[in-house]
Amino acid sequence: MSMPEALQKAIESGDAELTGREVMALDESGHRAAAAGLPGLLKAMRAASPHGFLDNQAVRPLLIAGAGAISGPAAAATWLCRGELRLWWWGANDSELRLLREVTSGRSPEWRAEVAHRVADRVRATDIDWTRWHFAAELAKSAGAAPPVSDGFVVGWASGPEGADELSEDPFLDTLLPKLFEVDGVGAALADDATRTQWGRTRKSTWAGSLSDLARAGRIERATLLDGCVSRFLRGGTTHNLRWFIQLHDALEPTDDEVAARVRDYVRLLPTAPPTVADLALRQVRRTDDLERLDADLFAEAADALLFRPEKKLVRAALTWLDRTARKRDRAGATVRALTAVFTSDAVDLRDRAVKIAVKHAAHASESVREEVRDAAGGLPADLREAIAAGFGEVAAVPGPEPLPGPPPFVPREPPAPIGSLAELADDFAVRLRSDEEWPATERFLAALVEFAHRDPDGTREALRKHAEHLAPWITEPGGRPYMRSHVRESWIQFPVQHLLLPGRPHNLTEVFAALAMRRSHSAGTLNDPQLKRFLKWRLHEIASAVGTVPLLLATPTEVSGHIDPGVLVGRLERLEAAGCAPGPADLLQAMLRVPREIDPAAVVRAKGLASVAGRRVASWLAAGGLADPAVTCTVLDTPLATVGERTFRPPSQVLSIVDMPGDSEIDRLCTHPDPDRRVFGTGRLDPHTGHWAAVLPSHRDIVAAHLVPYLAGWEQYGWNQGAIMLGLAEADGPAGAATGTLLAHALANEDQDERARAVEALLVLAARGALPAAETGTALGRLAALGRIPLPRTLKALTAAADAGAHAGVWTILATALPHALPAPGQRARAGLPAMITLATRLAEMTGARGAIPEVADVAARGGTSRLVAESARLHRTLTAT
Structure with missing residues (x-):
């Protein structure tokens, strides 16, 4: 039985309309012949294609022919889902969907519904095939059947190009709406819904806006949407995947009664939900509290959950809430008891604020609560213990902690075994x-x-x-x-x-x-x-x-x-x-x-x-004894030019490193930097073998660092193996001075997270080997920060990680050396991240027992005012001068 000739010609011509007419003109035997001949025709057309695949014009008539000719639902769905017949871009257009309707109009509604569900089952939520999705949707609509509810079909419905403009008339709405809150992938698909609507030429409405409007109009139940959002929050997920559900929740503008009815679930979100969800939940909990509908047990649960959060913003908001409502709600005791959780916080500003609030409400606490506070305060610094003692009674200082462990010991990597054959x-x-x-x-x-x-x-x-x-x-x-x-x-x-x-x-x-x-x-x-x-x-x-x-x-x-x-x-x-x-x-x-x-x-x-x-x-x-150590210097410059003797240099990134080798031997000429003939340096383009330089002079890391400075410092936004190269220097030997410290300061600020991690590892290796140039690193860090050449927030993440891994003493020295250079003069603005830098310094000063005022910090602390810079400087100064 051969393919009907007229149908084959229509398909080969790429005319989908003509193909549709030819298919509908066939009788049952013609359908069978066409269905049997389609696989061979597809193979022949692919073989004849100069590209080895078919374009959309060739694919469309093949799809229409198969939909109209293949009688078995499973076989028809398989044909429509063939990988060779995938339409590019957004898949089927209106004319193709009309043809699909027409060529399948003679099939029973049950046949069309079954094909729709089989096709929908092959739509993946992580990679929507829009041809399949549109075919499944069109067949379900034409059959008057319930839509498929597979994950891929639901995600496709939520992320389709038509958006939410006609949602009220969508026949799938009632069936698929609950699935929005059950299917993984919906949140990711709708995460950028607002942005796509803002910039789209045809879309007018967001999904969150359309659904909330339909809820206000009574078309859909508000409870379905609110309960769906809350249940989705409780299931957990990333900030990105939950963003749209937050938008929908806010668009619904829950009433006081709706919020109060769900407050127990909002409290359950506080301990572990992503920060944006926890912030939403906190707002609802506080709103319920303002309505005086938050019972004591839920308050205690909410306070405990919030004060153990790692995000300072949430803890700060919780402290404000607890402070403002302690007496108003007659729960000073519960408030003070909850505040003790912050007494051990590494965030010294939050810890100090918690102590201040506790003292403020001390007079209204019972004796049992006061005893709990005194017990919890034993590990506080002396000045904070004194503040607690003034409000709660004498505090017995607990024995100091065990000596802090240092960085992990350095274990050299084993060299590869020689090749033996x-x-x-x-x-x-x-x-x-x-x-x-x-x-x-x-x-x-x-x-x-x-x-x-x-x-x-x-x-x-x-x-x-x-x-x-x-x-x-x-x-x-x-x-x-x-x-x-x-x-x-x-x-x-x-x-x-x-x-x-x-x-x-x-x-x-x-x-x-x-x-x-x-x-x-x-x-x-x-x-x-x-x-x-x-x-x-x-x-x-x-x-x-x-x-x-x-x-x-x-x-x-x-x-x-x-x-x-x-x-x-x-x-x-x-x-x-x-x-x-x-x-x-x-x-x-x-x-x-x-x-x-x-x-x-x-x-x-x-x-x-x-x-x-x-x-x-x-x-x-x-x-x-090998090569003697030469003099190596490295300076962060204020200006592009530097004059050394009779030579003027223009170093990249305005950092000048010098290796002074007095002789004229081959080794002297190789190690001298900059060489006598150089006035300008090459571009910052990374050479793939720069990471090998440390192995050229493995006993003189600071010489290598000085040679690396012009080609590595100042390029933190490009990654460029800064951390990996720094790790190679750390594993080498020899003095680690200003050049090594300057490179380390740059590497700790690298934009690439992996490179920063390697820089932290290098710092730990240097600290473990007793070779960390902490003061030199701090000097470079402070100068670079003051000049605005490195972003302090990235550097502080790296330094915090290094301190937590055992290099607390070295990081303290880095910060203590950096601050005199980084602190602004009166009237100047502090660089972003500088107050947080002082906070970290205070924490490390407490950990290491560092004492001795830093004059520049004392000067800033004495300026007065309410700025965070002054407050953090005053806190550090008190720590360093405590007896």
């Missing part, structure tokens, strides 16, 4: 091609590549070639496209492998990069690259040239930080001497820079037996 080398090569280049793993791969290529060049070449040809064929192209050649030359994995796979490829850039790295030549045209980047380029080209010619790399680290065990270093030099080979100059220089600060005396003695030029140089280096 060609098969493992090939597998690692494939992994490195697919993933970002992690520096310890990259060093491991390069060490194995050099060793295997020297030991078995043909076998190594064969093992790597298949992966290269499959995953990175440009590596094996002798000519290659220019942009790909540049890409390969920048890759620490691909470039050395290319030199192994294409051994005859000319390469003469190693000496150029060597000269450039050591500032002996400007011919390569990249002098504006940072020194450490130039050095890494030199080392990369040298390694690529060395593949197959030397038995090993000298500078491969033995620790994740980048350090080399001195005994291993001497052993490698002995192997090179036995093989009659010398290390490359960049390899030798890197190996010397990776010597740890503490050198095993046995390695020094053993090194004296080395005979080669490189061996004697390393022996002298080890005997001298």
Whole structure:
């Protein structure tokens, strides 16, 4: 039985109207023939399409033909839901829905209702297919049947493009309205309802507005909507998913009786609901209280729930409510008892206010309540205990808390095990091609590549070639496209492998990069690259040239930080001497820079037996103890320009770092910063290998930090691995001074939450190792905050997390050092977040027992007035000067 010819031509022409007429002209046998031929026709049309899929013009007649020809409800629904027949954009339009009605008009209402429900069941709430939704809705309407109630269909009804303008006439309203409060996904679908209505060209009404209007008109029950909102709040959810239900609740403007009837549910929301829902619930509870319809048990439950909330805004509102109603409602005792929950709060401003309110109502509290207050006040600071004692009687101070635990101990990461076979080398090569280049793993791969290529060049070449040809064929192209050649030359994995796979490829850039790295030549045209980047380029080209010619790399680290065990270093030099080979100059220089600060005396003695030029140089280096610590400075500037001696600089982000190396050796020239030829710095564009710099000088983190400052500080809004790079510095060794502290201050303000978390981890590592430059970090933080270059609220989140994780002493020092720089002069406005910064400082001063006035804080406290800045400064000053 073949497809009716006239119908096939109509479908192939893309004419949905003609297709509809042809389908309706068929008899039962014609319908069967058409239904049998549609799958084959669809396959042929897809095969003939130049894109491999069908556009809307081709899909429409296929959908109409299937709806009219397929007799089984299940088969018809399956056809309408085929993925190849999905219409783009908003799915079916009015003409397609009219055709659907027409071609199915001969079917029974039961058939249309069943197809509607089957199609609706395939509409997903998280990804609405509007073709399916519209077809299901149209079939249900034409059948006069109840609408489907599947989750996807309900969410589609709530989020459709027509919105709520004709809701009063919607035949689905009565059935689907209760489902709005039961189906997950409705809240997310309607979260932006008000915004879409505001900016939409055709929509005039919001769902919340239309439903509340219908409730006022008596079309729907107000109780259905109010109970639905409250039940949805009680089910829980995110602020985003509950936003629309809050809008609907407010649009209904509940009456006093409606609120009082539901007050028990509002109280149940207070402990754990999202802040916006808890705020709504608190308003209703207070309203009920104003009506004198809140019983004592519900008051106590509400007060306890609110005062344990983490949101200061809600606790502050609760304190205001409790204070204003304590005597008016004759519940001073219950109020004072509830306030004791705030005595242990970390928010010192709220704690102080709770004490003040308790004292205010002390005279109206019973003796049993007064005893509870005295017991709860034992852990308060001395000045607050005295205030409680004045109102409630003598307070016995409880023993001080156990010493606070410090940050978690630092445990160095284990280095990756050496690669032991060609098969493992090939597998690692494939992994490195697919993933970002992690520096310890990259060093491991390069060490194995050099060793295997020297030991078995043909076998190594064969093992790597298949992966290269499959995953990175440009590596094996002798000519290659220019942009790909540049890409390969920048890759620490691909470039050395290319030199192994294409051994005859000319390469003469190693000496150029060597000269450039050591500032002996400007011919390569990249002098504006940072020194450490130039050095890494030199080392990369040298390694690529060395593949197959030397038995090993000298500078491969033995620790994740980048350090080399001195005994291993001497052993490698002995192997090179036995093989009659010398290390490359960049390899030798890197190996010397990776010597740890503490050198095993046995390695020094053993090194004296080395005979080669490189061996004697390393022996002298080890005997001298490695690189001495140079002078490193870092300053946050007020102006774009800075003059040092006869040189004027324009550093990015107005932070100038200097490394003063008095000599002219290769190492001196590499470490000096800024180099003598530089007046301006490169752009802030992040180099993907900047995170590797700490491993170049793992025993001198402040030198690396100084080199990083021009390229990392001031770019907090871009993420740019600030936190990850800071963590690498924390795992390195050597002095941590102003440069490290300045970078840490910037990283703690990073916009990216993950980068801030890594910066916090870096702070904890530095604190655990006794290397946190707290005063230097505080100086930079205070200067940057005063100049408006970092957002304090983000920084305070990070510092709070670090303090809570054990670095309370270090964070206190950071804040105590920062405040003199950050506090405004008389008449100036405080930076956003500064009062909260002082609050955190007060909390940490109490935790650490810090004493000793900070003159700048005392000056602000003495200004008087009611500003929060003055109040918080006065509180901190009292804490620091308490006896």
